[in-house]
């Protein structure tokens with residue numbers, strides 16, 4: 001089908017990331033976990049299923065560069081996770097693992113796991129912590145895990161839930177002198193991310209001073225990240241609310257879903273609009289006509305995305321208004337994608 005809004009070479013560059021949601025089982029049960037993970041859930045992918053997804057995606061998506069393993073808690077997969085990371089390395093792709101660091105209880109347990117991950121070829125680890133996480137995994141375990149992976153040559157990012165100005169978790173992480181040296185050496189990075197409330201009585205968090213600026217960004221996930229869930233469904237993003245947005249589900253895993261389902265997303269104007277303007281800006285444009293008053297409670301773009309897809313009046317507003325925005329959005333998508341393709345070509349040319 002003729003798609004003049006998609007520049008030539010776009011599909012040579014995207015999707016560049018695969019996300020494998022390895023399991024919904026977790027040692028923790030954080031109150032506002034986006035997938036409601038817990039120790040009692042059992043859905044998980046085997047090594048054979050993960051390897052099959054990666055192999056088929058590698059054949060279908062020439063722009064693939066990174067495979068992310070997340071969950072639930074991916075380290076609960078044990079040998080299957082190490083084998084999957086090793087598989088990614090053998091294909092010449094980069095790998096990242098997102099974990100809560102429960103395995104860093106002692107220096108020796110942290111070192112043992114870090115060595116296995118390093119031997120499997122893992123490039124980056126993202127450790128999640130914060131006030132909710134700390135009810136299940138002590139911050140000391142996360143610090144042990146961060147130090148062990150950094151000492152074993154794996155770049156580490158510690159992501160802390162946004163809570164308050166005087167966050168005890170941030171203070172505890174910053175107070176560790178050995179970790180401070182690793183941060184100064186650029187081997188470990190600290191970042192604070194907004195933590196989305198999923199319950200009416202969830203604790204109120206400090207609002208980022210640049211909240212509006214952060215929320216008004218376009219979505220860099222949709223079309224660029226292909227995801228598989230523990231139930232073997234392929235999804236078009238791994239945003240915090242994608243399990244609540246049926247439109248993000250592309251079908252059961254098969255080569256056909258990757259070859260046809262994935263690429264057909266570019267015919268869904270709402271996805272392109274979300275990519276260009278971000279769901280919060282669309283909410284700001286359509287909210288009043290859909291009778292939505294204040295947007296002050298929105299702290300995360302995926303929260304806005306879920307509202308956009310779930311609220312009937314907003315869905316009606318999208319249907320009646322989208323034509324007024326089509327020209328501008330498709331032109332912006334074309335320009336952004338062209339810049340993306342050009343910079344990719346430049347990087348590839350410089351590397352060869």
Ligand code: SF4
Nearest residue numbers: 026028030033072100
């Ligand atoms: S550690 Fe992560 S996956 Fe596990 S329950 Fe908490 S938020 Fe969910």
Ligand code: SF4
Nearest residue numbers: 219221237239302305
């Ligand atoms: S904003 Fe929407 S499309 Fe983007 S990652 Fe979040 S849920 Fe997915």
